[in-house]
Amino acid sequence: MPTVRLLADDEMPPESRAVLDDIRATRRSDFVNNFWRALAHDPKTLRRTWESLKEVMGPGVLDPKVKELIYIAVSVAHGCEYCIHSHTAAARAKGVTEAELMELHAVIGMAAETNRLVTALQVPVDEVFQVR
Structure with a gap:
């Protein structure tokens, strides 16, 4: 409502x-x-x-399909049902396939799981990953 x-x-x-x-x-x-x-x-x-x-x-450096996929991923992370639906429709209109959407959701799910694990375990960031 x-x-x-x-x-x-x-x-x-x-x-x-x-x-x-x-x-x-x-x-x-x-x-x-x-x-x-x-x-x-x-x-x-x-x-x-x-x-x-x-x-x-x-228009920018990122492909329009990539931008829509990122928008979907952030919308899933934030739990925005409206944005998930509207940007999935926009992604499909830009040529994103069902296989690409399924792979995106697998990546979102994996990232969510590993994010929770690393946060719970308070794993320190490897020095090699830090920008100096």
Whole structure:
């Protein structure tokens, strides 16, 4: 259950509608997901978040598929069901296969297990791994 009402386009402040128009233009799609509709209550946060997301997820050194896989991994680590689903859909749209997703989940599970073990055992970081 949402904690805020999801706004339809005609219920938003003009500043929020302008951001949604940019989302549509940038993504070349009429679909605007619920995350943006929830943020539309606060045009400043909506714009800041969209501009940051556009910058980080836009063209860069990392392949777009890799960025989506990282987003999924962080979303799993943080337990964000919404982000897991939306970025899995985005990853599939960028060509990520079921086999790649399954391998990603195996890596996430392994990292979670070894992270817990090393934390519980308080294993000191090897000197060779430290940047000097």
